[in-house]
Amino acid sequence: MSHVVPPPAPASGPSVLIDASSLTRCRHRVYLDTAYRSLLVGTAEDTGVQLRREAAAAYRAEIRDTLVAADPQSWVVVSPSMSRSMQVRATRAACESGVERIWNATFADDEDAGRRGRCDMLVRDPDGGYIPVLVVNHKVTDPGSGAVTTPFTSWAPALDPTRKVRPQLRDQLAAVHVHRLLGRIGQAGVSARAGVIGFGAEVMLVHDLTAVETEYDTRFGDRLAIASGSVVTSPSKVSECRSCPWWSECGETLRRTRDVSLVAAGSRADALRSAGIVTIDDLADWTGGVPDEWPHGDFDETVVIARAWIADLPLVRRRDTVTVQRADVEVDVDMESYQEHGAYMWGTLLDRRDGAEPQYRAFVTWEPVPTMDEARSFGEFWSWMQGVRADAHAAGLSFAAYCYSRAAEDKWLLGSARRFAGMPGVPTEAEVREFIDGPDWVDIYIAVSQNFVCPSGKGLKKVAPVAGFHWRDDEAGGEASMAWYRRAVGYDGDVDASQRTRLLEYNEDDVQATRALRVWMDGAAAREIPTAEELGGSSSVTK
Structure with missing residues (x-):
């Protein structure tokens, strides 16, 4: 994009709604996406993002077809070809009828709370209400033990001696989000659990949602405040930047201000700012030792990177000699x-x-x-x-x-x-x-x-x-x-x-x-x- 983002113009009122993807998204992007979404019209989607989205949709369709074919009588499939309002009504009706499983559950916007969303699949909780189940195109377990899993055909969570949980906070937060939407219509599962079907699925991973509810509330409150304009954000480089449609604007701002996140992204930039190191020049001149909150990585190397950035050097040698293994x-x-x-x-x-x-x-x-x-x-x-x-x-x-x-x-x-x-x-x-x-x-x-x-x-x-x-x-x-x-x-x-x-x-x-x-x-x-x-x-x- 070649446009320039104008000064902040906060959105307000009940029209500000947060979906689950915002909970793990860059905070500044949440603001830009909410306040200036119209500026993205006509902007080409990042190729990698598009391919991942399409692959995820294809995988969900594959899982849907497999599960529904195995027991078609227990399912209600909410057609995505219907209008959103019709999908909402169909989901509500299926829940109220007590059907065992619902595909493509779609919920009415909760304008009071500022929450909106949908869920790939709902499973009837034996204790009452519905359990959200996500279908994701990434691995959710690794070989090991200690994960709680359940078969696809029944809700029977048990410790799995062959699998351990692969941490995926975004899945857990998304499941809490759906659990809250279910609660608004009186259909939240009593057990406060969720399932996730990951790539190469053989079983469904089960999460205890109470373990992340506090984290969810903190993030949801923060993102809602950002979207409504009551919390001010500013650009900072994170891994998400490489595929973000706002990067041209944010990157220009960061380079103009010589922001320290250009050489120490993510949580490392946060730690540096807490120590008063705001610009790349501050970092290059720093002599105060390792900041107290420094999260990871060699701090001395980060200082060298700052000096190399200023000198426009693509590489810096660690020692006098350079060694690499060769063979005949x-x-x-x-x-x-x-x-x-x-x-x-x-x-x-x-x-x-x-x-x-x-x-x-x-x-x-x-x-x-x-x-x-x-x-x-x-x-x-x-x-x-x-x-x-x-x-x-x-x-x-x-x-x-x-x-x-x-x-x-x-x-x-x-x-x-x-x-x-x-x-x-x-x-x-x-x-x-x-x-x-x-x-x-x-x-x-x-x-x-x-x-x-x-x-x-x-x-x-x-x-x-x-x-x-x-x-x-x-x-x-x-x-x-x-x-x-x-x-x-x-x-x-x-x-x-x-x-x-x-x-x-x-x-x-x-x-x-x-x-x-x-x-x-x-x-x-x-x-x-x-x-x-x-x-x-x-x-x-x-x-």
């Missing part, structure tokens, strides 16, 4: 996945370091994931890489495989081994674990973190350009590639082969970037990048 035979690896559905591509770059040009090779399936054809591409990738490794060792040469930020690759290596166990070329989980825990699997992200302070972030797209590497596609990025993939496999219509080429080039550029960064670190980096001490920072900024 090197393979760069970059995996591409589509949300949680599957890993469709394993891209590789083989560099034998013998003077020949590195060779790119992708192991890919173009069947829409999830598909059993992933087993073929994964098995071929693993067999090829381990063959290169074995040949190198047999020749007395060292070998290393490299990735950038290994969490995603590790996840899909292990997950694919479990999912496709016993299929041709697919390793056992133990074989994968032995490899990724060994010395031949190297994360260049860790090497960057050990050698440099990164004022603009440690992402490959941020760091590789310092080494002189640039992507062919100006739109290259993880979220953009999701949209390319949908067209490449025909999720939304005909297959667009050009998007397959685009994905292959993007993947090749990623592995080329990792190699370029490693080569640069092994050569020119120590000459080109100043140290923290040279910048005037603490000599303790080392790892």
Whole structure:
């Protein structure tokens, strides 16, 4: 957007309504969304936000169809094609009739309290009233024990010896929000519990809402006061900014005022302001030690980042020398996945370091994931890489495989081994674990973190350009590639082969970037990048 946000013009009266999403949203965005929503008309939605929203809607539809088909007589499905007022009346009628389960429950606005909302699903509470159930497109449990779960087919909460809760405060707060809306029409469950069906659902996670009611009341009161204009907010950088439609305005304000959140976002900025450190210049000149409320991260490093921001430096060296693991035979690896559905591509770059040009090779399936054809591409990738490794060792040469930020690759290596166990070329989980825990699997992200302070972030797209590497596609990025993939496999219509080429080039550029960064670190980096001490920072900024 190119417009400028005008001075505050508080909204007031019963028309100010808060939905559940506001409870975990940036406070300043709540104000802007309420007071100036009309300015967003015509603004394109962030691609990543759009894809996540569409994926969540598709997942909810999948769960709805599965559950309703299993026991259609126990359900009332409130059609979203009806007007909102008709959906409200249908929900109220279903509750009053005592039906066991209701899909797409929609509630009348509670203008007295300032609350509005809906719920994916309501389940009749055996003790009276209804229990809110959310369907979310993220994981809500992890392997472990201690979670309370219930089967889909009945409300029978019990301790689960195989699952532990994955904390998701936003889900709990949203459930309390619905519980309050149910209470307004006399239909709140007596037990004050809620269910959540997460991604890969096998059971429903059960939450005790009393555990978060105080937090809910605090947040709801705060957001309602902001929306009504009785509490003044100001911009501050948080993780949400990267996809926020107001960022152009907020970012301009923060840069003009040299706000400290540009180099220490979120709760760290709050702690700095509490200590009287308001601007980046305040932080760069700070000599008062670590602030009492400092939440996390190396404070000395944050001071160096502030000084680097002022000097417009993309990187700062932690020490005199720059070190990175090299090998006689090197393979760069970059995996591409589509949300949680599957890993469709394993891209590789083989560099034998013998003077020949590195060779790119992708192991890919173009069947829409999830598909059993992933087993073929994964098995071929693993067999090829381990063959290169074995040949190198047999020749007395060292070998290393490299990735950038290994969490995603590790996840899909292990997950694919479990999912496709016993299929041709697919390793056992133990074989994968032995490899990724060994010395031949190297994360260049860790090497960057050990050698440099990164004022603009440690992402490959941020760091590789310092080494002189640039992507062919100006739109290259993880979220953009999701949209390319949908067209490449025909999720939304005909297959667009050009998007397959685009994905292959993007993947090749990623592995080329990792190699370029490693080569640069092994050569020119120590000459080109100043140290923290040279910048005037603490000599303790080392790892």
